[in-house]
Amino acid sequence: MNTEHDLRLVGVGASPYTRKLRAALRFRRLPFRFVVAGSNEAAALPDRPLPLVPYLVVPDENGQLSRAMSDTTPILSELDTLYRDRPLRPRDPALRFLDLLIEDYGDEWLSKCMFHYRWSRSLDTERASAYLPYARLTQMPRSQAKVAAQVFAERQISRIGVVGSNDTTAPVIEASWRRFLEIFEKHIQTSPYFLGNRPGAGDLACYGQMTMLVITDPTPAEVAFKVSPRAYAWTEKCEDLSGLDVVESDWVELDELPETLSALFSEIGRVHVPFLIANAAAIEQGSSTVLCEIDGQLWRQDPFVYQAKCLRWLRQEFDILTANDKARVAKCLQGTGCEAIFE
Ligand SMILES: N[C@@H](CCC(=O)N[C@@H](CS)C(=O)NCC(=O)O)C(=O)O
Structure with missing residues (x-):
């Protein structure tokens, strides 16, 4: 079999965004090779546009693997344009907007939970430091890994x-992780994915962070086991959804959103949206600190x-909706706090 033209996903398994994109490629049933970042195979490929993992090397118009793309959110959009089958973004533009919002929450808020637990709790820091150096090079000598772990x-x-993450915000972040799990626990009892019977980009963004929060890192994983043992099974399942058959009608009807999904939007509107708005305002004013209130606590x-770019993207996506779709989105998000994005 000639696999020369397979896409190349360059990343590391220990990166939540790599996991998001790998799960996306698997669900999309796109032929790809996984290449470990920093390896000889990666060095032979076109370089990444941003100093981040993962990145994806795709064929150019001549079929040559010459184009590297960074940043999973635009990558998923482009993959939906390049390959029509099994898209991750809903075709209904209003539902697509809601999925983008969940994706942004997964990528940008659950990542706060991940980073916070891992690098502020000594048990989690120790655990992550012990294995992360080997994620790129399993044969690294122990003495070298020890030094690398400390530096990292x-x-x-x-x-x-x-x-x-600081002393003031830690309780806000930790309470938000628990609430997310409570909502997830209820929602997944009646719907296999956030938006119905098929995964969207939002599911895979949350999944990426949950590989660390639910499976790898002891403190948030302990909370997850108490609040939602099914979160572990769901996270494992999302790793490879290539065998799941889907049809268009598997997406939830926007006019019949379950209450548990509204609860997720209320959570997003409670923590993530106020941050996005205060952060963008601070940048616009050239301020060196974001200072706002999140969940009744001071956030600094x-x-x-x-x-700030994420918020701009969301606003642009809302702006291009028709008046009817804007009204449909607004109705779903009414009273959740997410309306502040477009009001
Ligand atoms: N928005 C980016 C975020 C990617 C990202 O932050 N990747 C991390 C690893 S999980 C990274 O490469 N960080 C740079 C570094 O650690 O030097 C995406 O969705 O791809």
Whole structure:
């Protein structure tokens, strides 16, 4: 079999965004090779546009693997354009917007939970540091891994302010992780995925972070086992959904959203949206600190330029909806706090 033209996914298994994209390619049934970042095979491929993992190398118009793309959100959109079958973004534009919102919450808020637990709780830091150096090179000598682990942990801990984890915000982040699990637990009892009987990009964004939060890192995993033991099974399942057959009618009807999904939007509107808005305002004003209230507590962190872009993307996606679709979205999000994105 000639696999020369397979897509190349370059990443590491220990990266939540790599897991999101790998699960996406599997669900999409797209032929791909997984290439470990930093390996000789990766060095032979076109370089990544951003200093991030994962990245995806796709064929250009001549069928040559010459184009590398970074950032999973635009990558998933482009894959939906390039390959028509089994899209991850709903075709109904209003539902597509809701899926983008869940995707942003997974990528940008659950990542706060992930980063916070991993780099502020000593047990989680120790556990992650012990294996992460080997994620790129399993044969690394132990002495070298020890040094690498320390350097990496110090770097991540020094960046913890970037995600907004500090003494004041820790209880807000931890309470939000528990609430997410409570909502998830109820929702998944009646619907296999957030938007019905097939996964959307939002499911896979949450899944990516949950590989670490539910499976790998002891403190958030312990909470998950108490609140939602099915979260572990769901996370494992999402790793490879290539065998799931789907049809268009598997998406939920927007006019019949279950209450448990509204609860998820209320959670997104409770924590993530206020942050997105305060962060974008701080950047616009050239302020060096984001200062706002989230869930009744003072939130202080360094501005996060990328997340201002996320808000811009969401607003652009809302702006291009027809008046009718805008009204359908607004109706679903009414009273959740998410309306602040477009009001
Ligand atoms: N928005 C990006 C985020 C990717 C990202 O943050 N990747 C992390 C690893 S999980 C990374 O490469 N960080 C750079 C570093 O650690 O130096 C995406 O969706 O691809």
